[in-house]
Amino acid sequence: MELDLQSYWMPFTANRYFKRHPQLLESAAGMYYTTRDGQRILDGIAGLWCVNAGHCHPRIVAAVREQVGKLDYATAFNLGHAGAFELASELKKLAPGNLGHAFFVNSGSEAVDTALKIALAYHRVRGEGQRFRFIGRERGYHGVGFGGISVGGMVANRKAFASAMLPGVDHLPHTHDLARNAFSRGQPTHGAELADALERLIALHDPSTIAGVIIEPVSGSAGVLLPPKGYLERIRAICDKHGLLLIFDEVITGFGRTGSAFASHTFNVQPDLMTVAKGITSGVVPMGAVLVDRRIYAACVSESGFQEQAVEFFHGYTYSGHPLACAAGLAALSVYREEGLFERAASLAPAFADALHSLRGAPHVIDIRNIGLMGAVELEPRKDQPTLRALDVFQHCFASGVLVRTTGDIIALTPPLIIEPAQIAQIIDALGKALKAVA
Numbered sequence: 001m002e003l004d005l006q007s008y009w010m011p012f013t014a015n016r017y018f019k020r021h022p023q024l025l026e027s028a029a030g031m032y033y034t035t036r037d038g039q040r041i042l043d044g045i046a047g048l049w050c051v052n053a054g055h056c057h058p059r060i061v062a063a064v065r066e067q068v069g070k071l072d073y074a075t076a077f078n079l080g081h082a083g084a085f086e087l088a089s090e091l092k093k094l095a096p097g098n099l100g101h102a103f104f105v106n107s108g109s110e111a112v113d114t115a116l117k118i119a120l121a122y123h124r125v126r127g128e129g130q131r132f133r134f135i136g137r138e139r140g141y142h143g144v145g146f147g148g149i150s151v152g153g154m155v156a157n158r159k160a161f162a163s164a165m166l167p168g169v170d171h172l173p174h175t176h177d178l179a180r181n182a183f184s185r186g187q188p189t190h191g192a193e194l195a196d197a198l199e200r201l202i203a204l205h206d207p208s209t210i211a212g213v214i215i216e217p218v219s220g221s222a223g224v225l226l227p228p229k230g231y232l233e234r235i236r237a238i239c240d241k242h243g244l245l246l247i248f249d250e251v252i253t254g255f256g257r258t259g260s261a262f263a264s265h266t267f268n269v270q271p272d273l274m275t276v277a278k279g280i281t282s283g284v285v286p287m288g289a290v291l292v293d294r295r296i297y298a299a300c301v302s303e304s305g306f307q308e309q310a311v312e313f314f315h316g317y318t319y320s321g322h323p324l325a326c327a328a329g330l331a332a333l334s335v336y337r338e339e340g341l342f343e344r345a346a347s348l349a350p351a352f353a354d355a356l357h358s359l360r361g362a363p364h365v366i367d368i369r370n371i372g373l374m375g376a377v378e379l380e381p382r383k384d385q386p387t388l389r390a391l392d393v394f395q396h397c398f399a400s401g402v403l404v405r406t407t408g409d410i411i412a413l414t415p416p417l418i419i420e421p422a423q424i425a426q427i428i429d430a431l432g433k434a435l436k437a438v439a
Protein backbone atom coordinates (compact mmCIF):
# COMPACT_ATOMS: atom_id res chain seq x y z
CA MET A 1 0.00 0.00 0.00
CA GLU A 2 1.22 3.51 -0.84
CA LEU A 3 2.21 5.47 2.27
CA ASP A 4 0.47 8.79 2.88
CA LEU A 5 3.52 11.01 3.42
CA GLN A 6 1.65 14.27 3.81
CA SER A 7 -0.24 13.80 7.08
CA TYR A 8 2.86 13.59 9.25
CA TRP A 9 4.53 16.98 9.91
CA MET A 10 8.09 15.84 10.53
CA PRO A 11 10.24 17.48 13.23
CA PHE A 12 13.45 19.35 12.36
CA THR A 13 13.04 18.16 8.76
CA ALA A 14 12.90 19.74 5.33
CA ASN A 15 9.43 18.26 4.89
CA ARG A 16 8.99 19.15 1.21
CA TYR A 17 12.37 17.78 0.20
CA PHE A 18 11.98 14.63 2.30
CA LYS A 19 8.55 13.87 0.93
CA ARG A 20 9.91 14.06 -2.62
CA HIS A 21 12.92 11.88 -1.64
CA PRO A 22 11.68 9.74 1.27
CA GLN A 23 14.14 7.54 3.12
CA LEU A 24 12.37 5.17 5.48
CA LEU A 25 13.92 2.87 8.05
CA GLU A 26 12.20 -0.40 8.71
CA SER A 27 14.22 -2.43 11.18
CA ALA A 28 17.45 -2.35 13.14
CA ALA A 29 19.88 -4.66 14.92
CA GLY A 30 23.22 -3.90 16.56
CA MET A 31 25.16 -1.42 14.41
CA TYR A 32 22.76 -1.54 11.45
CA TYR A 33 19.49 -0.21 10.15
CA THR A 34 17.63 -1.80 7.27
CA THR A 35 15.68 0.57 5.06
CA ARG A 36 12.24 -0.07 3.64
CA ASP A 37 13.79 -0.96 0.32
CA GLY A 38 16.18 -3.42 1.91
CA GLN A 39 19.41 -1.37 2.11
CA ARG A 40 21.66 -2.06 5.10
CA ILE A 41 22.91 1.15 6.74
CA LEU A 42 25.77 1.27 9.23
CA ASP A 43 24.67 3.66 11.98
CA GLY A 44 27.46 6.17 12.58
CA ILE A 45 25.39 8.35 14.92
CA ALA A 46 23.72 5.93 17.35
CA GLY A 47 20.25 6.83 16.10
CA LEU A 48 20.44 10.43 17.25
CA TRP A 49 23.28 10.24 19.81
CA CYS A 50 21.20 7.85 21.89
CA VAL A 51 21.43 4.15 20.97
CA ASN A 52 24.61 3.64 22.95
CA ALA A 53 24.15 -0.13 23.45
CA GLY A 54 23.36 -0.74 19.77
CA HIS A 55 19.96 -1.27 18.20
CA CYS A 56 17.38 -3.72 19.55
CA HIS A 57 19.72 -4.99 22.24
CA PRO A 58 18.12 -8.33 23.18
CA ARG A 59 18.28 -7.72 26.94
CA ILE A 60 16.70 -4.28 26.73
CA VAL A 61 14.02 -5.52 24.33
CA ALA A 62 13.25 -8.47 26.64
CA ALA A 63 12.99 -6.19 29.69
CA VAL A 64 10.53 -3.88 27.95
CA ARG A 65 8.48 -6.82 26.63
CA GLU A 66 8.25 -8.32 30.07
CA GLN A 67 7.31 -5.02 31.69
CA VAL A 68 4.56 -4.13 29.23
CA GLY A 69 2.68 -7.33 30.01
CA LYS A 70 3.00 -6.80 33.76
CA LEU A 71 2.47 -3.12 34.58
CA ASP A 72 1.80 -0.92 31.56
CA TYR A 73 1.34 2.37 33.38
CA ALA A 74 1.51 3.72 36.90
CA THR A 75 0.90 7.31 37.89
CA ALA A 76 3.91 8.87 39.55
CA PHE A 77 1.80 11.38 41.48
CA ASN A 78 1.41 10.10 45.04
CA LEU A 79 1.80 6.51 43.85
CA GLY A 80 4.79 4.63 42.56
CA HIS A 81 6.25 1.42 41.24
CA ALA A 82 9.52 -0.22 42.20
CA GLY A 83 11.21 0.35 38.83
CA ALA A 84 11.39 4.14 39.25
CA PHE A 85 12.99 3.84 42.70
CA GLU A 86 15.43 1.19 41.47
CA LEU A 87 16.47 3.26 38.47
CA ALA A 88 16.99 6.39 40.60
CA SER A 89 19.14 4.34 42.92
CA GLU A 90 21.24 2.93 40.05
CA LEU A 91 21.71 6.44 38.64
CA LYS A 92 22.95 7.62 42.03
CA LYS A 93 25.68 4.95 41.92
CA LEU A 94 26.74 6.01 38.43
CA ALA A 95 26.55 9.78 38.84
CA PRO A 96 29.53 11.89 39.89
CA GLY A 97 29.79 13.46 43.35
CA ASN A 98 26.64 13.97 45.32
CA LEU A 99 24.05 13.82 42.52
CA GLY A 100 22.01 11.49 44.65
CA HIS A 101 18.45 12.15 43.48
CA ALA A 102 16.72 11.72 40.12
CA PHE A 103 13.64 13.58 38.87
CA PHE A 104 12.24 11.66 35.89
CA VAL A 105 10.92 13.26 32.71
CA ASN A 106 10.43 12.06 29.13
CA SER A 107 13.01 13.88 27.05
CA GLY A 108 16.06 16.07 27.12
CA SER A 109 13.96 19.19 26.58
CA GLU A 110 11.83 18.38 29.61
CA ALA A 111 14.96 17.63 31.63
CA VAL A 112 16.32 21.08 30.85
CA ASP A 113 13.13 22.94 31.71
CA THR A 114 12.83 20.86 34.89
CA ALA A 115 16.42 21.63 35.91
CA LEU A 116 15.80 25.36 35.46
CA LYS A 117 12.70 25.10 37.65
CA ILE A 118 14.59 23.15 40.32
CA ALA A 119 17.26 25.87 40.36
CA LEU A 120 14.59 28.56 40.85
CA ALA A 121 12.82 26.51 43.53
CA TYR A 122 16.11 25.96 45.38
CA HIS A 123 16.95 29.64 45.56
CA ARG A 124 13.40 30.57 46.50
CA VAL A 125 13.11 28.10 49.35
CA ARG A 126 16.38 29.50 50.73
CA GLY A 127 15.00 33.02 50.67
CA GLU A 128 16.87 34.06 47.52
CA GLY A 129 13.92 34.17 45.15
CA GLN A 130 15.37 37.25 43.46
CA ARG A 131 17.85 34.96 41.71
CA PHE A 132 15.87 34.46 38.50
CA ARG A 133 18.40 34.83 35.70
CA PHE A 134 20.10 32.03 33.81
CA ILE A 135 23.30 32.18 31.83
CA GLY A 136 23.53 29.87 28.80
CA ARG A 137 26.05 29.90 25.99
CA GLU A 138 26.15 30.77 22.31
CA ARG A 139 25.75 27.65 20.15
CA GLY A 140 24.38 25.71 23.11
CA TYR A 141 21.52 23.30 22.47
CA HIS A 142 19.19 22.56 25.34
CA GLY A 143 16.16 21.21 23.54
CA VAL A 144 13.09 23.01 22.33
CA GLY A 145 11.04 23.96 25.39
CA PHE A 146 10.72 27.67 26.03
CA GLY A 147 13.30 27.37 28.81
CA GLY A 148 15.67 25.37 26.62
CA ILE A 149 15.54 27.73 23.64
CA SER A 150 15.98 30.72 25.94
CA VAL A 151 19.21 29.44 27.47
CA GLY A 152 20.22 27.79 24.18
CA GLY A 153 22.28 29.57 21.60
CA MET A 154 21.14 28.15 18.26
CA VAL A 155 19.88 31.13 16.30
CA ALA A 156 17.58 29.18 13.99
CA ASN A 157 15.81 27.62 16.99
CA ARG A 158 15.28 30.98 18.67
CA LYS A 159 14.50 33.65 16.13
CA ALA A 160 10.89 32.72 15.39
CA PHE A 161 10.09 32.56 19.09
CA ALA A 162 12.05 35.57 20.30
CA SER A 163 8.95 37.19 21.76
CA ALA A 164 8.36 34.27 24.10
CA MET A 165 11.78 33.78 25.70
CA LEU A 166 12.36 33.52 29.43
CA PRO A 167 13.20 36.92 30.88
CA GLY A 168 16.65 37.79 32.12
CA VAL A 169 18.71 35.21 30.24
CA ASP A 170 22.20 36.06 29.03
CA HIS A 171 24.81 34.04 27.15
CA LEU A 172 28.50 33.23 27.40
CA PRO A 173 30.53 33.29 24.20
CA HIS A 174 31.01 29.89 22.55
CA THR A 175 34.49 28.38 22.64
CA HIS A 176 34.90 27.33 19.00
CA ASP A 177 38.13 28.88 17.72
CA LEU A 178 39.40 27.50 14.43
CA ALA A 179 42.17 30.09 14.20
CA ARG A 180 43.86 28.77 17.33
CA ASN A 181 42.54 25.26 17.85
CA ALA A 182 41.87 23.62 14.45
CA PHE A 183 42.61 19.87 14.29
CA SER A 184 42.88 19.49 18.08
CA ARG A 185 42.70 15.98 19.46
CA GLY A 186 40.71 15.99 22.66
CA GLN A 187 40.44 19.26 24.56
CA PRO A 188 41.83 22.24 22.66
CA THR A 189 44.69 24.17 24.21
CA HIS A 190 43.42 27.72 23.80
CA GLY A 191 40.39 29.44 25.27
CA ALA A 192 40.14 28.84 29.03
CA GLU A 193 40.00 32.63 29.40
CA LEU A 194 36.61 32.65 27.65
CA ALA A 195 35.20 31.48 30.98
CA ASP A 196 36.04 34.90 32.39
CA ALA A 197 33.15 36.30 30.35
CA LEU A 198 31.02 34.83 33.14
CA GLU A 199 32.58 37.26 35.61
CA ARG A 200 31.60 40.12 33.32
CA LEU A 201 28.01 38.94 32.99
CA ILE A 202 27.84 38.52 36.75
CA ALA A 203 29.20 42.04 37.24
CA LEU A 204 26.65 43.37 34.75
CA HIS A 205 23.60 41.68 36.31
CA ASP A 206 24.82 41.36 39.92
CA PRO A 207 25.21 37.84 41.33
CA SER A 208 22.16 38.26 43.54
CA THR A 209 19.93 38.13 40.43
CA ILE A 210 21.44 34.99 38.86
CA ALA A 211 20.15 31.48 39.58
CA GLY A 212 22.57 29.43 37.55
CA VAL A 213 24.64 28.64 34.51
CA ILE A 214 23.73 25.89 32.05
CA ILE A 215 26.19 24.49 29.55
CA GLU A 216 26.88 21.28 27.68
CA PRO A 217 30.34 20.06 28.74
CA VAL A 218 30.81 19.25 25.03
CA SER A 219 28.37 21.04 22.74
CA GLY A 220 26.87 18.24 20.67
CA SER A 221 24.21 19.54 18.32
CA ALA A 222 26.31 22.60 17.44
CA GLY A 223 28.88 20.21 16.01
CA VAL A 224 30.98 18.64 18.79
CA LEU A 225 32.62 21.73 20.29
CA LEU A 226 35.01 20.72 23.04
CA PRO A 227 35.78 22.75 26.17
CA PRO A 228 39.28 24.25 26.08
CA LYS A 229 41.63 22.91 28.76
CA GLY A 230 40.87 24.61 32.07
CA TYR A 231 37.62 26.22 30.85
CA LEU A 232 35.10 24.11 32.77
CA GLU A 233 37.18 24.35 35.95
CA ARG A 234 37.07 28.15 35.72
CA ILE A 235 33.32 28.16 35.13
CA ARG A 236 32.91 25.97 38.22
CA ALA A 237 35.11 28.25 40.34
CA ILE A 238 33.24 31.40 39.28
CA CYS A 239 29.87 29.77 40.02
CA ASP A 240 31.13 28.82 43.48
CA LYS A 241 32.42 32.31 44.14
CA HIS A 242 29.03 33.88 43.46
CA GLY A 243 26.61 31.18 44.67
CA LEU A 244 25.38 30.21 41.20
CA LEU A 245 24.23 26.67 40.47
CA LEU A 246 26.10 24.93 37.66
CA ILE A 247 23.93 22.75 35.42
CA PHE A 248 25.66 20.36 33.03
CA ASP A 249 23.45 19.31 30.15
CA GLU A 250 24.71 15.77 29.55
CA VAL A 251 21.84 14.66 27.32
CA ILE A 252 24.40 13.71 24.65
CA THR A 253 27.58 13.30 26.68
CA GLY A 254 26.00 11.04 29.32
CA PHE A 255 26.25 7.24 29.37
CA GLY A 256 29.68 6.64 27.98
CA ARG A 257 29.93 8.96 25.01
CA THR A 258 33.14 10.65 26.17
CA GLY A 259 34.71 7.44 27.51
CA SER A 260 33.38 7.69 31.10
CA ALA A 261 29.87 7.42 32.49
CA PHE A 262 29.51 11.21 32.22
CA ALA A 263 31.59 14.04 30.80
CA SER A 264 31.71 15.37 34.34
CA HIS A 265 33.96 12.36 35.14
CA THR A 266 36.00 12.78 31.97
CA PHE A 267 36.76 16.44 32.73
CA ASN A 268 36.71 16.03 36.50
CA VAL A 269 34.35 18.96 37.06
CA GLN A 270 31.32 18.55 39.29
CA PRO A 271 27.96 20.17 38.44
CA ASP A 272 25.16 20.82 40.93
CA LEU A 273 22.49 19.55 38.56
CA MET A 274 22.79 17.34 35.52
CA THR A 275 20.28 16.77 32.73
CA VAL A 276 20.32 13.39 31.02
CA ALA A 277 18.13 11.59 28.44
CA LYS A 278 18.90 9.64 25.24
CA GLY A 279 21.39 6.97 26.43
CA ILE A 280 19.54 6.55 29.73
CA THR A 281 17.42 3.89 27.95
CA SER A 282 19.77 3.50 24.98
CA GLY A 283 17.03 5.26 23.04
CA VAL A 284 14.57 2.37 23.37
CA VAL A 285 11.85 4.24 25.32
CA PRO A 286 11.73 8.04 25.64
CA MET A 287 13.05 9.16 29.02
CA GLY A 288 15.04 11.92 30.63
CA ALA A 289 16.05 12.85 34.15
CA VAL A 290 17.52 15.62 36.21
CA LEU A 291 20.18 14.37 38.59
CA VAL A 292 20.19 16.58 41.64
CA ASP A 293 22.80 17.29 44.29
CA ARG A 294 21.90 16.09 47.78
CA ARG A 295 21.93 19.59 49.26
CA ILE A 296 19.47 20.86 46.64
CA TYR A 297 17.09 17.97 47.34
CA ALA A 298 17.49 18.60 51.06
CA ALA A 299 16.66 22.30 50.70
CA CYS A 300 13.67 21.69 48.42
CA VAL A 301 12.28 18.53 50.03
CA SER A 302 13.65 16.86 53.14
CA GLU A 303 14.59 20.02 55.03
CA SER A 304 12.15 22.36 53.28
CA GLY A 305 10.09 22.86 56.42
CA PHE A 306 6.86 22.40 54.45
CA GLN A 307 4.09 20.47 56.11
CA GLU A 308 4.62 16.74 55.51
CA GLN A 309 1.43 16.30 53.48
CA ALA A 310 2.27 19.23 51.21
CA VAL A 311 3.59 18.79 47.68
CA GLU A 312 7.08 20.32 47.80
CA PHE A 313 7.62 20.93 44.08
CA PHE A 314 4.70 21.68 41.76
CA HIS A 315 6.08 19.98 38.69
CA GLY A 316 5.93 16.59 36.95
CA TYR A 317 4.58 14.76 33.91
CA THR A 318 1.91 12.11 33.35
CA TYR A 319 4.69 9.85 32.13
CA SER A 320 7.40 10.71 34.69
CA GLY A 321 9.08 7.41 35.60
CA HIS A 322 6.94 5.43 33.15
CA PRO A 323 7.27 1.68 33.86
CA LEU A 324 8.47 0.87 30.32
CA ALA A 325 11.07 3.63 30.42
CA CYS A 326 12.29 2.46 33.83
CA ALA A 327 12.51 -1.15 32.62
CA ALA A 328 14.47 -0.02 29.56
CA GLY A 329 16.68 2.22 31.72
CA LEU A 330 17.49 -0.52 34.24
CA ALA A 331 18.29 -2.96 31.43
CA ALA A 332 20.41 -0.39 29.57
CA LEU A 333 22.46 0.44 32.67
CA SER A 334 23.04 -3.23 33.33
CA VAL A 335 24.11 -3.79 29.70
CA TYR A 336 26.51 -0.84 29.91
CA ARG A 337 27.98 -2.29 33.10
CA GLU A 338 28.15 -5.95 32.13
CA GLU A 339 29.41 -5.37 28.60
CA GLY A 340 31.86 -2.72 29.83
CA LEU A 341 30.64 -0.28 27.18
CA PHE A 342 31.94 2.90 28.80
CA GLU A 343 35.39 1.31 29.09
CA ARG A 344 35.03 0.11 25.51
CA ALA A 345 34.35 3.68 24.37
CA ALA A 346 37.49 4.82 26.19
CA SER A 347 39.64 2.06 24.73
CA LEU A 348 38.37 2.61 21.16
CA ALA A 349 38.79 6.38 21.43
CA PRO A 350 42.45 6.55 20.24
CA ALA A 351 41.72 4.41 17.15
CA PHE A 352 38.58 6.46 16.47
CA ALA A 353 40.65 9.66 16.74
CA ASP A 354 43.35 8.31 14.40
CA ALA A 355 40.75 7.25 11.83
CA LEU A 356 38.95 10.58 12.00
CA HIS A 357 42.13 12.65 11.77
CA SER A 358 43.28 10.61 8.75
CA LEU A 359 40.76 12.76 6.85
CA ARG A 360 42.92 15.84 7.42
CA GLY A 361 43.88 17.07 3.97
CA ALA A 362 40.75 15.59 2.34
CA PRO A 363 38.86 18.08 0.13
CA HIS A 364 36.89 20.84 1.93
CA VAL A 365 38.00 19.82 5.46
CA ILE A 366 38.85 22.79 7.70
CA ASP A 367 38.76 21.08 11.11
CA ILE A 368 38.55 17.69 12.78
CA ARG A 369 37.93 17.22 16.51
CA ASN A 370 37.10 14.37 18.84
CA ILE A 371 36.66 13.03 22.34
CA GLY A 372 35.69 9.51 23.32
CA LEU A 373 33.42 8.15 20.59
CA MET A 374 32.29 11.59 19.53
CA GLY A 375 33.84 13.40 16.60
CA ALA A 376 33.29 16.00 13.92
CA VAL A 377 34.66 16.95 10.54
CA GLU A 378 34.01 20.58 9.67
CA LEU A 379 33.79 21.59 6.01
CA GLU A 380 34.38 24.86 4.26
CA PRO A 381 30.85 26.03 3.35
CA ARG A 382 30.06 26.55 -0.32
CA LYS A 383 29.96 30.20 -1.27
CA ASP A 384 26.44 31.55 -0.61
CA GLN A 385 25.14 28.02 0.04
CA PRO A 386 25.79 27.17 3.67
CA THR A 387 24.95 23.58 4.74
CA LEU A 388 24.50 22.21 1.20
CA ARG A 389 27.98 20.70 0.89
CA ALA A 390 27.51 18.76 4.12
CA LEU A 391 24.07 17.61 2.97
CA ASP A 392 25.62 16.26 -0.24
CA VAL A 393 28.19 14.40 1.86
CA PHE A 394 25.35 12.97 3.95
CA GLN A 395 23.57 11.72 0.80
CA HIS A 396 26.74 10.15 -0.60
CA CYS A 397 27.42 8.36 2.66
CA PHE A 398 23.84 7.14 2.92
CA ALA A 399 23.92 5.83 -0.64
CA SER A 400 27.06 3.89 0.26
CA GLY A 401 25.40 2.45 3.37
CA VAL A 402 26.66 4.74 6.16
CA LEU A 403 24.58 7.11 8.30
CA VAL A 404 26.31 10.31 9.45
CA ARG A 405 24.77 13.50 10.84
CA THR A 406 25.11 17.02 9.57
CA THR A 407 24.72 20.23 11.48
CA GLY A 408 25.46 23.27 9.37
CA ASP A 409 28.59 22.31 7.41
CA ILE A 410 29.78 19.97 10.12
CA ILE A 411 29.63 16.18 9.86
CA ALA A 412 29.18 14.59 13.29
CA LEU A 413 30.00 10.98 14.13
CA THR A 414 28.77 9.38 17.35
CA PRO A 415 28.46 5.63 16.81
CA PRO A 416 26.97 3.14 19.25
CA LEU A 417 29.58 2.14 21.83
CA ILE A 418 29.51 -1.43 20.52
CA ILE A 419 31.18 -0.39 17.25
CA GLU A 420 33.99 -2.62 15.91
CA PRO A 421 37.27 -1.18 14.56
CA ALA A 422 36.42 -2.45 11.06
CA GLN A 423 33.16 -0.49 11.20
CA ILE A 424 35.02 2.69 12.19
CA ALA A 425 37.19 2.12 9.11
CA GLN A 426 34.08 1.63 6.95
CA ILE A 427 32.57 4.93 8.14
CA ILE A 428 35.79 6.86 7.54
CA ASP A 429 36.23 5.25 4.11
CA ALA A 430 32.68 6.23 3.09
CA LEU A 431 33.20 9.74 4.40
CA GLY A 432 36.53 10.11 2.62
CA LYS A 433 35.00 8.99 -0.69
CA ALA A 434 32.03 11.33 -0.21
CA LEU A 435 34.35 14.29 0.45
CA LYS A 436 36.16 13.57 -2.82
CA ALA A 437 32.90 13.17 -4.71
CA VAL A 438 31.13 16.39 -3.68
CA ALA A 439 31.74 19.76 -5.27
Ligand code: PLP
Binding pocket: 106, 107, 108, 109, 110, 112, 141, 142, 143, 144, 216, 220, 221, 249, 250, 251, 252, 277, 278
Ligand atom coordinates in the same frame (compact mmCIF):
# COMPACT_ATOMS: atom_id res chain seq x y z
N1 PLP B 1 20.05 18.89 25.57
C1 PLP B 1 21.00 18.48 24.72
C2 PLP B 1 22.44 18.72 25.06
C3 PLP B 1 20.67 17.80 23.54
O1 PLP B 1 21.61 17.43 22.71
C4 PLP B 1 19.30 17.56 23.28
C5 PLP B 1 18.90 16.86 22.07
O2 PLP B 1 19.68 16.57 21.19
C6 PLP B 1 18.35 18.04 24.18
C7 PLP B 1 18.75 18.69 25.32
C8 PLP B 1 16.90 17.83 23.92
O3 PLP B 1 16.56 16.49 24.02
P1 PLP B 1 15.17 15.97 23.41
O4 PLP B 1 15.31 16.04 21.92
O5 PLP B 1 15.08 14.57 23.95
O6 PLP B 1 14.10 16.85 23.93
